[in-house]
Amino acid sequence: MAKRDYYEVLGVPKTASTDEVKSAYRRLARQYHPDVAKENPKVAEEKFKELSEAYEVLIDPEKRRRYDQLGFSAVESEFGPQGFTWQNFTHAGDVEDLFAGSPIFRQFFEGFGMPFGGLPRRESGRGADVEMALRLPLAAAVQGAHPTVEVPHAVPCRDCRGTGAKDGTAFETCPECGGSGQVRRVQSRGYTQLISIGECPRCHGLGRRILEKCPTCRGSGTLSSVEKIEIDVPAGIEDGAVLRIPGHGNAGRAGGRAGDLYVQVVFDADSPIRRAGREAFTETTVPLATALLGGQVSVPTIDGRADLKIPPGTQPETQFRLRGHGFPALRGTSRGDLIVTAHVEVPKQLSGKQREQLREALGGEAGAAEGRRESFFRRRAS
Numbered sequence: 001m002a003k004r005d006y007y008e009v010l011g012v013p014k015t016a017s018t019d020e021v022k023s024a025y026r027r028l029a030r031q032y033h034p035d036v037a038k039e040n041p042k043v044a045e046e047k048f049k050e051l052s053e054a055y056e057v058l059i060d061p062e063k064r065r066r067y068d069q070l071g072f073s074a075v076e077s078e079f080g081p082q083g084f085t086w087q088n089f090t091h092a093g094d095v096e097d098l099f100a101g102s103p104i105f106r107q108f109f110e111g112f113g114m115p116f117g118g119l120p121r122r123e124s125g126r127g128a129d130v131e132m133a134l135r136l137p138l139a140a141a142v143q144g145a146h147p148t149v150e151v152p153h154a155v156p157c158r159d160c161r162g163t164g165a166k167d168g169t170a171f172e173t174c175p176e177c178g179g180s181g182q183v184r185r186v187q188s189r190g191y192t193q194l195i196s197i198g199e200c201p202r203c204h205g206l207g208r209r210i211l212e213k214c215p216t217c218r219g220s221g222t223l224s225s226v227e228k229i230e231i232d233v234p235a236g237i238e239d240g241a242v243l244r245i246p247g248h249g250n251a252g253r254a255g256g257r258a259g260d261l262y263v264q265v266v267f268d269a270d271s272p273i274r275r276a277g278r279e280a281f282t283e284t285t286v287p288l289a290t291a292l293l294g295g296q297v298s299v300p301t302i303d304g305r306a307d308l309k310i311p312p313g314t315q316p317e318t319q320f321r322l323r324g325h326g327f328p329a330l331r332g333t334s335r336g337d338l339i340v341t342a343h344v345e346v347p348k349q350l351s352g353k354q355r356e357q358l359r360e361a362l363g364g365e366a367g368a369a370e371g372r373r374e375s376f377f378r379r380r381a382s
């Protein structure tokens with residue numbers, strides 16, 4: 001693949017400000033969100049990498065200056081002989097928030113070896129994350145929504161305050177690891193010593209040993225429960241976006257931190273409205289007479305049905321724009337447009353009387369065509 005100019009990759013002019021470079025990168029990076037890109041992750045990685053390489057250079061005034069002067073040869077020395085790798089990318093933090101809400105993302109990009117330093121790491125005793133899908137009507141993408149969901153998950157046991165020990169006190173510091181939860185193992189092989197640090201086998205990394213189990217939770221420290229949580233769905237949210245609600249996943253083991261809840265927003269798939277950014281698209285059928293003479297038809301919109309005025313002489317596949325009937329940007333209020341494609345319905349059959357009237361109304365043109373067809377059939381029949 002021929003290397004494309006960095007400005008071209010980001011779609012910004014040579015005079016673009018740092019802010020413009022940043023917002024172009026963020027906008028384009030969204031397209032490689034794993035929720036979108038999971039169908040072809042290999043291609044998505046290549047594209048996202050090309051984009052990130054361009055960003056790495058153009059966002060840094062010094063690297064950008066050298067690139068402007070010397071082109072790609074200036075950055076070859078920067079990235080090394082094999083070219084740009086994810087290890088060269090130092091600005092992952094600039095897009096982390098776009099993806100951090102998605103656990104799928106973490107697997108997806110960490111598989112690339114992408115250095116997302118700020119993402120939460122697994123910690124000992126931390127509860128599992130819980131994922132769920134939330135189905136919403138399309139109107140929620142316009143107004144936002146605050147649905148209450150019931151999340152089945154593990155919560156800390158009340159009776160032992162999550163320790164798993166009777167009354168929350170019947171435990172001692174693990175004698176094996178001294179409370180750290182980790183043990184050092186030293187293996188000698190010939191002249192070399194192999195030192196490994198692993199989870200303490202006695203307390204399984206918890207650092208304490210239960211003397212008497214809590215009878216309510218039988219020592220696990222957690223109970224299963226259904227929690228009702230109000231979810232704040234912002235206006236303008238895209239289909240498939242994942243919201244992260246920290247601390248509402250499963251309870252941690254023996255007092256460890258709770259996991260997070262991930263809610264994927266899924267819009268009603270049966271809706272006749274399609275979406276592309278802030279614009280909405282739909283279709284309608286216009287009876288032939290209405291297309292010829294004008295009138296109005298009822299069209300589906302995000303907010304219900306609306307009347308669309310059809311001017312006389314409307315051509316098939318004409319697109320009408322209903323201003324302000326599209327979607328807002330994320331957390332925005334001003335809405336894009338709804339574009340309605342009008343399919344003109346041509347009747348398959350006409351009665352003899354209708355044919356007569358139509359021939360009369362349209363004059364010679366239709367009459368001539370009809371005449372030709374009739375003579376054709378007469379010829380076939382003879």
Ligand SMILES: [Zn+2]
Pocket residue numbers: 174175176177178179181182200201202203204205206207208
């Ligand atoms: Zn231990």
Ligand SMILES: [Zn+2]
Pocket residue numbers: 157158159160161162163164165214215216217218219220221222
């Ligand atoms: Zn308990």
